[in-house]
Structures are given as structure tokens and as C-alpha cells.
Amino acid sequence: MDSRINLSRTLNSYLLLSIGVLIINLSVFLFGRQASNEREVWVTHTHEVLDLSHQVFTSIQNAETGQRGYLLTLDKRYLAPYLLGKANVTKQLTALKTKTSDNQQHQQLLEELGELISKKLTELQQTIDLAEQGEVNSALAVVKSDIGQALMEDIRGKLAQFKATERALLSIRKDKHEEAKRYQFYGVAFAALLLTAIVFTTAVIFKFRIINPIKKLTQKAVIYTEKKNTGFHIDKSSEEVEQLSLTLNEMSRSITDSLSALEQAKEQSEKHAKVKSTFLANMSHEIRTPLNGVFGTLQLLNKELSTEKGKSLLDRAIYSVRSLNSIVNDILDISKLEEGKLTIETVPFSLSELMEVALTDVSITAHAKGIAFLFYNECEHDEWLGDPVRIKQIIDNLVSNAIKFTDEGEVVLTVSESNAPEGILIKVKDSGIGMTPAEQNRLFDRFEQADTSITRRFGGTGLGMSITQQLVSMMDGDISLESERNKGSEFSVFIPLKTTELALESVGQSDIEPITLKEKKVLIVEDNEINMLVISEAIRDLGTEPTAAENGQEGVDAFKNNDFDLVLMDIQMPVLDGIEACKIMKSVSPHVPILALTANVMTEDKSTYIACGFDAVIGKPLDLSEFYAVLSDFA
Structure with missing residues (x-):
């Protein structure tokens, strides 16, 4: 029955x-x-x-x-x-x-x-x-x-x-x-x-014809999850629950058949992701290392040239190296965003100082193109809590983008304060080529620009605006765009931040007091000959002759036999890497500052180096102004 x-x-x-x-x-x-x-x-x-x-x-x-x-x-x-x-x-x-x-x-x-x-x-x-x-x-x-x-x-x-x-x-x-x-x-x-x-x-019907059968199905599902070897048949229930039982039986058979294939696909995917991550990290290091040699050499040559024409040509070469470094940074940022490894910091910073550092290069670029660049700071507060590095990156991307696509007229940057909700509002308005609605819809896609003619005419990887949007999103902010073809564009970015009175973290230093390392003993540990040359010349310009070591072991030996006042050390080196060398040196003389010189400049990399004992991290390619700014804290 x-x-x-x-x-x-x-x-x-x-x-x-x-x-x-x-x-x-x-x-x-x-x-x-x-x-x-x-x-x-x-x-x-x-x-x-x-x-x-x-x-x-x-x-x-x-x-x-x-x-x-x-x-x-x-x-x-x-x-x-x-x-x-x-x-x-x-x-x-x-x-x-x-x-x-x-x-x-x-x-x-x-x-x-x-x-x-x-x-x-x-x-x-x-x-x-x-x-x-x-x-x-x-x-x-x-x-x-x-x-x-x-x-x-x-x-x-x-x-x-x-x-x-x-x-x-x-x-x-x-x-x-x-x-x-x-x-x-x-x-x-x-x-x-x-x-x-x-x-x-x-209630009786629910209990005996629905709840109890579903409990049995749940128990069988738990057993299936653990052992993958049970069926889902039950007795005395409703037609609907019994149909569910039959469906689950069919699903369990299908899942069992597909599980091994999924496991293989997962292993293959993880392997590819690991290979990709390792490849990008290695490529970053390999690209930054020669870039450091080129960039450092150009900066040293800039001091030697006396003709205006030579300095002009050298400035263009330095600008090209910086552009290439920016592209490498964008590719690495995209990789970190995909893996979910890019983190947002919350530290106190000065907004006026951040803007001064951020606008130094873009204002020069705007002047070179013959367009006006205007900046208005309408914020009542200057001290904020947030990630100054990523906020500067957002402003750099927006302003650089506006200047790149504006041939005449002006680019206007306005930073104002919002009270409800609390934060800052960044607006970048230009009189450039503008965009159609269809082009605006593709703007934040990776590797996309408005159309192919844009890439041919203006260049670029199409990564900047995608990174900007994701950074704004990670800060729980909002970005919007108003644009019309041939009339210009206006980007609006809101970033929720809180004001602070805590000690501020410096974003950069535009005016560094002249420093000297006279009577200081400096050890440079670097396996790349060109990088060694560039760093040695930069140190000689500060008044001292450095000691050179080609790997971590040579650096440790030299450190033990001499009383050095400062150590500049690469991370990836043969025989003994920089991290292990740093640990040994700190165990010998913990008071001697050791600065890391590395092409691995992601936030988590820097945190690892500081945790291992390094006193500061200087990224490659080496910007001499930033290099001297860091050295000023240890001179």
C-alpha cells in the first residue's frame, strides 16, 4: 500500500x-x-x-x-x-x-x-x-x-x-x-x-512527512560528504520529499563521477596560478634589475652633463625609464589584485604633503604639453587616516590620464572634504577628447581603452583606470564619470577617511637637506655589477668610499672584520641571500642600520624584510632623490 x-x-x-x-x-x-x-x-x-x-x-x-x-x-x-x-x-x-x-x-x-x-x-x-x-x-x-x-x-x-x-x-x-x-x-x-x-x-504532517525525512536526508548528506559512499533513499515521506531523494541520488552519482576530474582541474589551476605568480615575481626582479642600472646611470650622468641639449635628452630618457617602471608596477598590481594579496593600510598622513609629492611630476608634464594645470585644496583638515601610497596612486592615475588625453585647454584637480559621510572627494576635470557612452562602459575593463586608435595615438596598457577603480572599491569608496565626446571628462572619486591628530607618516620628501657620509664606513652588498657601480657612485657623491661585496657571505665576512656605520644590501644573491645575511649581521652588531635594496617592492615584501631585521627598504629602480631621503634618516 x-x-x-x-x-x-x-x-x-x-x-x-x-x-x-x-x-x-x-x-x-x-x-x-x-x-x-x-x-x-x-x-x-x-x-x-x-x-x-x-x-x-x-x-x-x-x-x-x-x-x-x-x-x-x-x-x-x-x-x-x-x-x-x-x-x-x-x-x-x-x-x-x-x-x-x-x-x-x-x-x-x-x-x-x-x-x-x-x-x-x-x-x-x-x-x-x-x-x-x-x-x-x-x-x-x-x-x-x-x-x-x-x-x-x-x-x-x-x-x-x-x-x-x-x-x-x-x-x-x-x-x-x-x-x-x-x-x-x-x-x-x-x-x-x-x-x-x-x-x-x-505540525504532525510536517514532522513525520517532511522534517523527519529531511533530517534523514541531511544525515545521509553528511555521511556522503565524509565518505562519498551512501545513497539518499528514504521511506514514508511526501511525494515531493521522495522526489528530492531521487534527485539527490542522481546528483550524488554525478558528483562522484565528476569529483576526481574536479580535483585534477583544481590541482592544475593551482599549479598554473603558482607558476604565474612565480613568473611575475621573477620577471619583476629581472626587469627592475637592469632598469635600476639604466635609471641610476642616467641620474648620475645628469650631474656630469653641462650642455642644455644634453640635459634635455637625458631628462627624456629618465622620463622614459620612469614610464617603463610605472608599467611594470601596474602589471604587478593587477597580479596582486587577482590573487587578493594587495592590502590597504590605515596610517596617519598629511594630505597637503601627499598632494605636493603627487603633483610634482604631472605638473611638469602638463607644462611640457602647453596646457594649464590647476589644483585647488578645499579641505579644512590636513591630517587623515588612510593609505597614502594608494591614494597617491589614484590621484597619479587620474591626473596623468587627464593630461595624456588633453592637447589644449586645462586640467583641474580639486580635493574637498565631505562630512556626511566623512572623507575626501577628488575631482579631475579636463578639456580633452572626452568619451562616448559606449567608451565609458569599457573604461574600467582591464587592458581596455576607448578604442584602438587611442592606443596608437596616446599609448598605454589600459591598466591604470582598472587599478584605480579596484583601489577605490577596496577603500569602500566610489568613482563616477561624466564625459562628452570632444568636450572633456570629469572623474569624481569619494574615499571614506577619518581625520586624526596622530603622528603623521611621511609620503615623500621634496626638499631634503644636503647630507654627507664623510668619515662613515659604508658596506654595499650587491651581486649585479652595474647596480654596484650606480650605488657606489651615489655613495661616493656623499663623501665616502664604500666597501663592496658580491654576495651575502662576502658581506657577512666583511661586516665581521670591520666596524661599518651603514650597510646597503640586495635581497636575491648567490651563496647567501640578503635576508639570512641581515640576520647574521644583526646578531653581531644590532645597532648598525641595514637597508634593503630590492626589486621586490610589494607591501607584504617590505613587511617581511622589516620583520627580518632590515631598518628600511629602498625599491629598485633606484630614484636618487628618494634614496638620499632615506639615507638622511641614518646619516
Whole structure:
């Protein structure tokens, strides 16, 4: 016998039944509430009628009291209660007739009561008229007779009869009111019990036909995850859960068949990624090493040339080397971004100092192209917490990009402060070639430029804007663009930062006091002959003759046999690398500063070198101004 149920149909049936019960419950409640309200209105109505009947008798008594006071004193002030009672009793009697218009018996009693009251009021008026005519004794004689007393007794009797009838109605209405409330309670209670039964039945179905089977499937899934050798068949469940069981069985077979292939693909992918990373690291080192020789040599030659033409040609060569180094840096940044190894620092820095360093080269480039470069710093605060190196990179990319694509007009850089949210807003506006909407959509793609003619005309790898966007994103910032073809572009970058009063980290030094290493003993450990030449000449320019070592072991031996004041050391060297050599030297003389000269300039590389004992890290290719700036801290 098939014990399965169709879960969808079953739950739909219970859902419809629950809705029906809720509708019945609501209807019972609303009808009961309406009936209760009606009964309550009638009870209130009865109390109002009884109160009015009492007021009628009180008004007659007040009129009679005023009449007698006047007859005894002839003081017309006593006529006020009489006249007020007379007026009130008429209004009250009319109100009673209106409120009981649906009760024929009450109407009959009120008619008879009205006649008695009319006679009583006539009797009272006659005595007052006699007293006003001077026949007070005649008026008193009428009062002493049984006529007025008899009328009051008749009025009292009629009102008592009226009240008794109304009280009987009140009792009946109260009973009906209580009965309506009981029926309302019984109806709601029955609906609640019925709904509870439905919920309980649904819970039982869920537990035994859904939850328990799913638990079994979960247990089997855990076993499958651990052992990869179980099926997913279960008994006594819903059709849907059993279909899920069959599907899982099919999936487990498919996964088992594919798992080995996936493992092989994963191993192959990891192998390729490792090969790629190692290749890029090696290529970076191999490219930077000759670059260091070229760049250093050009900077040294710059000091030797005396003709303006020679200096101009040399400046162009130095600019080309810097451009090539920038391309290498971009390729490495893309690699690190892909691997998720590029990190964002949070250190205090000076915004004005950062801008001064960042804009030194780009302003020269703009001047060389014959375009205006304008910079506005609208920030109230100068000290911020963030990553100054990456913020400078963003500004360099945006401004360099604007200058590159602007042949005439101006490039405007504006840095302002945002309070909500807190941070800085960077805007770069140019009057260059601009972009179409389609070109804007491709702008942040890697290795992309607006079109192929852009690459031919202006050059570039198409990496700068992609890196900029990813750096902004890593800082939880936002970058946007407004551009129109042949009218220019405006980039807006918001970077959330917080102000600080902590000690600032220097971004760079534009004005370095002249330093000297006279009477200082300097050891240079470098395996590349050209790099050794460049660094040695740079040290000689500072007033001392350095000692040279071609590998880490020679450097350690020289260090042990001499009292050096400063060590400049490469990292990748034969026999003994720079890290191990540094550790040995620090164990011998920990107070001697050792500076790393390396082509591995990523943040994590620098952190590793500092942790191993190096006092500072200088990147290759060597920029002599930056080199001297670092040396000034140890001279």
C-alpha cells in the first residue's frame, strides 16, 4: 500500500480549511459584536427612559412646591420653580413619547399620564390665579381639598406602572445581551479549537512527512560528504520529499563521477596560478634589475652633463625609464589584485604633503604639453587616516590620464572634504577628447581603452583606470564619470577617511637637506655589477668610499672584520641571500642600520624584510632623490 501523500495538495487543503475557519471565526465575532452592541444600546436606552420618567415626576413636584410657597407668602419669587417645572415637564413628556414611539403600551400610558399632568397643571394655575385676584383663602381651600392630592397619586401611579413596564423590558434586554455575549464566546472558542486542531494536524504532517525525512536526508548528506559512499533513499515521506531523494541520488552519482576530474582541474589551476605568480615575481626582479642600472646611470650622468641639449635628452630618457617602471608596477598590481594579496593600510598622513609629492611630476608634464594645470585644496583638515601610497596612486592615475588625453585647454584637480559621510572627494576635470557612452562602459575593463586608435595615438596598457577603480572599491569608496565626446571628462572619486591628530607618516620628501657620509664606513652588498657601480657612485657623491661585496657571505665576512656605520644590501644573491645575511649581521652588531635594496617592492615584501631585521627598504629602480631621503634618516 502506497503511504505517500502529495504534500502540495495536502497543505493546500489545510490552508483552505484554515482560511475557512478564520472566516467563520471572524464572522461569528463580528455578528456577535454587532448583536452585543445592539443589546447594549437598548439597555442604555431603557436607563435613559427610566431617568426621564423620574424627571417628569420631579418637575411636577417642583411646580407644586412653587405654587404652595406663593400661596403662603404671595412672594412671586416662588413662582420661578413653578414656571420652570411646568416648562420642563412638557419637554420631558415629549422626549419620553419620542424614545418610546416603538412601544404601543408605553404610548397609551403616556397619553393617560399627559392628561393627568394637564389637569394637575390646570389645578395649580387656578389657585395661583385666585391668589393674584386676592382670593387667597379660596385658593387655600382648593389646596386643602382632595383634588390636587388625588391627581398627584394618579400621576405617581401611572409613572410607577410605566417604570415597571420599562424595567421588565430592561430585564429582558439584559438577558438577551448576556446571551449574545455567550454565543459570541462559544463561537470564537469553537473556531479557535478547530484552528488549533488544524495547526496540530499540520505540525504532525510536517514532522513525520517532511522534517523527519529531511533530517534523514541531511544525515545521509553528511555521511556522503565524509565518505562519498551512501545513497539518499528514504521511506514514508511526501511525494515531493521522495522526489528530492531521487534527485539527490542522481546528483550524488554525478558528483562522484565528476569529483576526481574536479580535483585534477583544481590541482592544475593551482599549479598554473603558482607558476604565474612565480613568473611575475621573477620577471619583476629581472626587469627592475637592469632598469635600476639604466635609471641610476642616467641620474648620475645628469650631474656630469653641462650642455642644455644634453640635459634635455637625458631628462627624456629618465622620463622614459620612469614610464617603463610605472608599467611594470601596474602589471604587478593587477597580479596582486587577482590573487587578493594587495592590502590597504590605515596610517596617519598629511594630505597637503601627499598632494605636493603627487603633483610634482604631472605638473611638469602638463607644462611640457602647453596646457594649464590647476589644483585647488578645499579641505579644512590636513591630517587623515588612510593609505597614502594608494591614494597617491589614484590621484597619479587620474591626473596623468587627464593630461595624456588633453592637447589644449586645462586640467583641474580639486580635493574637498565631505562630512556626511566623512572623507575626501577628488575631482579631475579636463578639456580633452572626452568619451562616448559606449567608451565609458569599457573604461574600467582591464587592458581596455576607448578604442584602438587611442592606443596608437596616446599609448598605454589600459591598466591604470582598472587599478584605480579596484583601489577605490577596496577603500569602500566610489568613482563616477561624466564625459562628452570632444568636450572633456570629469572623474569624481569619494574615499571614506577619518581625520586624526596622530603622528603623521611621511609620503615623500621634496626638499631634503644636503647630507654627507664623510668619515662613515659604508658596506654595499650587491651581486649585479652595474647596480654596484650606480650605488657606489651615489655613495661616493656623499663623501665616502664604500666597501663592496658580491654576495651575502662576502658581506657577512666583511661586516665581521670591520666596524661599518651603514650597510646597503640586495635581497636575491648567490651563496647567501640578503635576508639570512641581515640576520647574521644583526646578531653581531644590532645597532648598525641595514637597508634593503630590492626589486621586490610589494607591501607584504617590505613587511617581511622589516620583520627580518632590515631598518628600511629602498625599491629598485633606484630614484636618487628618494634614496638620499632615506639615507638622511641614518646619516
